[in-house]
Amino acid sequence: xxxxxxxxxxxxxxxxxxxxxxxxxxxxxxxxxxxxxxxxxxxxxxxxxxxxxxxxxxxxxxxxxxxxxxxxxxxxxxxxxxxxxxxxxxxxxxxxxxxxxxxxxxxxxxxxxxxxxxxxxxxxxxxxxxxxxxxxxxxxxxxxxxxxxxxxxxxxxxxxxxxxxxxxxxxxxxxxxxxxxxxxxxxxxxxxxxxxxxxxxxxxxxxxxxxxxxxxxxxxxxxxxxxxxxxxxxxxxxxxxxxxxxxxxxxxxxxxxxxxxxxxxxxxxxxxxxxxxxxxxxxxxxxx
Amino acid sequence: xxxxxxxxxxxxxxxxxxxxxxxxxxxxxxxxxxxxxxxxxxxxxxxxxxxxxxxxxxxxxxxxxxxxxxxxxxxxxxxxxxxxxxxxxxxxxxxxxxxxxxxxxxxxxxxxxxxxxxxxxxxxxxxxxxxxxxxxxxxxxxxxxxxxxxxxxxxxxxxxxxxxxxxxxxxxxxxxxxxxxxxxxxxxxxxxxxxxxxxxxxxxxxxxxxxxxxxxxxxxxxxxxxxxxxxxxxxxxxxxxxxxxxxxxxxxxxxxxxxxxxxxxxxxxxxxxxxxxxxxxxxxxxxxxxxxxxxxxxxxxxxxxxxxxxxxxxxxxxxxxx
Numbered sequence: 001x002x003x004x005x006x007x008x009x010x011x012x013x014x015x016x017x018x019x020x021x022x023x024x025x026x027x028x029x030x031x032x033x034x035x036x037x038x039x040x041x042x043x044x045x046x047x048x049x050x051x052x053x054x055x056x057x058x059x060x061x062x063x064x065x066x067x068x069x070x071x072x073x074x075x076x077x078x079x080x081x082x083x084x085x086x087x088x089x090x091x092x093x094x095x096x097x098x099x100x101x102x103x104x105x106x107x108x109x110x111x112x113x114x115x116x117x118x119x120x121x122x123x124x125x126x127x128x129x130x131x132x133x134x135x136x137x138x139x140x141x142x143x144x145x146x147x148x149x150x151x152x153x154x155x156x157x158x159x160x161x162x163x164x165x166x167x168x169x170x171x172x173x174x175x176x177x178x179x180x181x182x183x184x185x186x187x188x189x190x191x192x193x194x195x196x197x198x199x200x201x202x203x204x205x206x207x208x209x210x211x212x213x214x215x216x217x218x219x220x221x222x223x224x225x226x227x228x229x230x231x232x233x234x235x236x237x238x239x240x241x242x243x244x245x246x247x248x249x250x251x252x253x254x255x256x257x258x259x260x261x262x263x264x265x266x267x268x269x270x271x272x273x274x275x276x277x278x279x280x281x282x283x284x285x286x287x288x
Numbered sequence: 289x290x291x292x293x294x295x296x297x298x299x300x301x302x303x304x305x306x307x308x309x310x311x312x313x314x315x316x317x318x319x320x321x322x323x324x325x326x327x328x329x330x331x332x333x334x335x336x337x338x339x340x341x342x343x344x345x346x347x348x349x350x351x352x353x354x355x356x357x358x359x360x361x362x363x364x365x366x367x368x369x370x371x372x373x374x375x376x377x378x379x380x381x382x383x384x385x386x387x388x389x390x391x392x393x394x395x396x397x398x399x400x401x402x403x404x405x406x407x408x409x410x411x412x413x414x415x416x417x418x419x420x421x422x423x424x425x426x427x428x429x430x431x432x433x434x435x436x437x438x439x440x441x442x443x444x445x446x447x448x449x450x451x452x453x454x455x456x457x458x459x460x461x462x463x464x465x466x467x468x469x470x471x472x473x474x475x476x477x478x479x480x481x482x483x484x485x486x487x488x489x490x491x492x493x494x495x496x497x498x499x500x501x502x503x504x505x506x507x508x509x510x511x512x513x514x515x516x517x518x519x520x521x522x523x524x525x526x527x528x529x530x531x532x533x534x535x536x537x538x539x540x541x542x543x544x545x546x547x548x549x550x551x552x553x554x555x556x557x558x559x560x561x562x563x564x565x566x567x568x569x570x571x572x573x574x575x576x577x578x579x580x581x582x583x584x585x586x587x588x589x590x591x592x593x594x595x596x597x598x599x600x601x602x603x604x605x606x607x608x609x610x
Contacts, residue, residue, distance in 0.1 A: 019498035023391065029383025030392075033404045033472070036465060040410065040418045047421075093299035105296055111595060112303045118519070118591030119309065119584055120526025121412075122554045126580040127309045129561075130316045151305045158302055184291040212411025215528040215554070219561055241413045245529060248417055263417050267410060274409045278402055 041267075048264020051257040061225045061238065064247070065254035068262055070227050074238040075266075077228050078221060079210040081142060082149035087203060090154045094161025094199075099187060101166075110162065113155040124151050125216030133220060140222025140236035148216040153206040160202020164195035197284060201277045208273040212266055214241035240266050310588070313581040320574035323349040324357050328578065331358020333540050334556075336563065336572050343569045350569045357575040359582075361542050365456070365550035368543065369531065370524040372460025373467055377520060380464070381471030382506075382513070388472070389479035390501055401476060408469040416533030419462045424534060427461070428453020432547055444545075451547035454536030459550060462530050467520035474516035478509040511601040518594030526587050528554040553583045 059067030093113065097106040128148035138144050168191045176186040192199075222236030223246070229235050240262040247259035321328070323346065337355030344353050388401050432450035440447035482505050490500035536549025537559050543550050551559065557576050564572035 015496055015499065019496045022498040022502060023387075026383040026386040027391065029380045030387040030400075030404070032380060033384050033407070033468065034400075037404060037407055039422075040407075040414070043418050043422055044414060089298060089301040092295055093302045096295050096299035100292065100296075105299075109299055109302060111592075111599075112306050114595045115588055115591050116302065116306045118522040118526075118587050118594075119306070120528065120554050120587055122526065122528040122557050123313070123580045123584045123587070124309060126557055126577060127312055130577055131308070131312050135312075135316075151309070154302050154305060182291070208409065212409075212413070214411070214413040215558060218558060241411060241529075244413045244417055245533070248420060248533075259417065263414050267414050270409055270411060271406065274406060282398065 044260075044263050044267045047260040048267075051260040052264055056258065056261045060227060061243070061258070063225075064250050064252045065258070066225075068240065068243060068258060068265070070225060071238040071240045071243045071262060072265065073228055074221070074224070075211055075240045077142060078145050078149060078217065078237065078239055079207055081146035082153055082210050083203065083207055085146060085150035086153040086157055086206065090157025090206075091161050091199065093154070093158040095165060095187060095192070097158065098162040098165035099183075099191070109158070113158045116151075116155040117159075120215075121152055121213055122215040124148055125219055127151075128216060128220040138233040140220065141231070141233040142221065142228065142235070142237050143232045145217045145221030145237065145239075148220045149210045149213060152213060152216060153210055156206040156209060157202055160205065161195070161199050164198030164202065165191055167198070168194045197280060201280050204273050205277050208270045212241065212270050214245055217242065218245075310581070310584055313577050313584060317574050317577035317581050319349055320357065320571055320578045323347055323351060323571060324575060324578065328357060328359060328575075329363060329582070330360055331356065332360035332364075332542060333358045334361075334560075335540075336567055339566050339568065349571065351571050352567055352569055355567075355571065357572070357578075359553065359556075359579060361538065361540055362551055362553045362556050362579070364542055365535070365538065366525060366552040366554075368456055369459040369463055369535070369550060369552060370521060372457065372546075373463035373524045374517065374520060376461060376464035377468040377471055378517065381468045381520075382475060384468070384472045385475035385479060386501060386506070388476045390497075401473065405469045405473050407465060408473075412466070412527060412529040413533075415462055415466055415530040419458065419530060419534040423462065424453035424458060426453075427458055432457070436547075446546055449545075449547070451545070451549070452536070453547075454534060454549055455547045456535070456543050456550045457546045459531050459535040459552070462534050463524045463527055466527060466530065467524050470520045470523065471513070471516050474519075475509060475513055478512040479505060482508055511597065515594050515598035515601065518590055518597065522587050522590040522594065525552075525590065526554050526583060527552075528558060531555045532558055553579050557583075 056067045057072070058069055060070040061067065093109050097109045097113075100106045125148055128144050128151075132138050132144035132147060133140060172190050172194060173186055176190040181189065217239055221239060221242075223242050224236045224238045226238075228237050243262040244259050244266065247255040247262070250256065333356045335354065335356045337352030339352050341353045343350045345351075384404060388397055388404075392400055428451065432453065435446055436448045436450040440450075486504050486508065487500045490504040491497070495503065531552050532555040535551055535555060537551050537555065538549035539551065541548075557579055561573070561576060564576050567573065
């Protein structure tokens with residue numbers, strides 16, 4: 001009896017050990033990721049809160065100190081301008097690839113949008129430098145920076161618009177057509193309003209991406225210690241991510257403080273948008 | 289019908305942007321391609337030449353005396369840092385996805401996944417800041433010397449000297465964190481959407497829950513995992529700011545140990561443009577454009593492959609979008 005049961009029992013024990021080790025290791029992986037996430041966030045928030053004060057928010061950069069008002073304004077202007085440029089084209093591309101999803105052009109747009117998401121941001125930035133800053137002669141400027149950011153936002157807006165429209169029920173389209181509406185009325189009067197919250201969420205996420213970008217702006221927007229002077233071309237403009245990258249490398253404590261403050265502002269903004277977007281999407285999912 | 293044509297044209301800006309990027313970089317870097325030839329990717333010397341002497345004409349191109357442009361060290365740095373990033377990110381992402389899909393209860397899963405996947409939303413430059421301020425001192429002063437003392441005795445590439453903390457391994461570690469959410473999120477979705485009859489059948493045959501997962505559920509997601517790995521590969525290849533801040537920005541040297549400084553194609557474009565602008569012939573700036581062009585081609589190929597794989601294999605599941 002024992003001679004038969006013993007090996008059987010051994011196999012079961014080893015299998016149990018493998019199973020427990022497997023679950024433990026997978027749990028460890030998740031724990032590692034969570035700990036690293038907390039570590040990054042705590043570094044950014046602890047150091048950032050220590051560096052952030054009223055002066056930083058209300059004065060412009062002076063040498064390696066001062067404030068970040070110019071950079072805050074620059075980031076908002078650059079990202080805002082990029083959205084203004086990207087939203088009409090991105091939404092149009094999204095509408096086309098959702099409403100005419102079986103046409104060859106729609107398939108191509110979807111595929112190229114996915115490819116464009118993967119093009120490194122520095123490549124888009126260098127394209128901006130070569131084409132806009134040098135060839136068109138705009139120098140470092142709002143226009144060059146905003147167009148580079150807009151190219152980066154385009155595929156995000158396109159894909160989220162497309163996914164949002166796909167979730168609109170076909171009954172709505174049928175009803176609109178049967179009432180005699182043409183294609184334009186069906187899309188703009190029926191489908192778009194129904195998908196609007198999801199599309200806006202996608203636009204917000206694209207805004208978060210723009211605010212966090214550095215590489216495409218370094219050689220298109222340049223940097224400026226002053227507030228934006230209202231010119232579209234021939235005048236460089238500051239932005240927060242530049243402050244993070246440059247000021248952390250400087251030997252002065254005042255500069256490092258600015259970098260931490262900028263990192264807190266950028267990360268905080270990006271996280272708030274992402275959390276908001278998640279709540280909106282989650283609520284819509286549950287309601288359905 | 290008119291509306292549809294009008295919409296198609298406005299929508300065409302997106303494909304046009306991608307084509308414009310490739311065509312513009314190709315045209316702009318054409319003189320550099322002509323001068324550099326195919327040796328561009330095989331030489332490991334990037335030298336701007338004498339910028340103050342009169343330029344000379346070589347192979348029909350006006351260049352600074354002694355200028356050579358080769359990016360082998362960048363290609364090696366890019367490939368090695370990406371490989372290390374994937375080697376770390378794959379097990380970490382697979383493990384996290386398994387735990388999220390199989391152990392964490394449904395009610396918590398959404399929010400824990402969301403928290404971990406927020407890593408994807410953190411800007412590259414913030415990863416760089418974190419790497420520069422806390423990770424490099426920690427790795428360079430504590431972990432790497434220890435690693436060199438222990439593992440380094442057995443495996444030479446881990447041996448002394450363990451360096452300053454800036455280098456290949458640090459770049460790989462930081463990169464791995466930036467790509468791991470792609471793998472974890474995609475695989476978790478794939479695991480959750482596997483039919484539960486698969487698990488029930490495995491359990492009925494006497495498998496433990498882990499065996500059911502490891503031998504039945506996980507192999508079923510193999511294709512999704514390959515697609516996600518390609519996406520992660522594409523992201524790691526083109527990552528700029530974080531790598532720029534932790535890689536040590538090596539010039540013209542190939543790494544011999546895992547701690548050695550490297551540079552990648554993306555980071556090099558940022559770190560070298562200022563000096564390239566000093567070149568009166570403009571060939572250095574055009575050679576940087578050639579790097580951008582090569583990088584664009586690589587990332588387009590990798591991403592197109594990933595999307596095609598996911599598209600063909602997952603055509604019956606919901607589309608994966610990262």
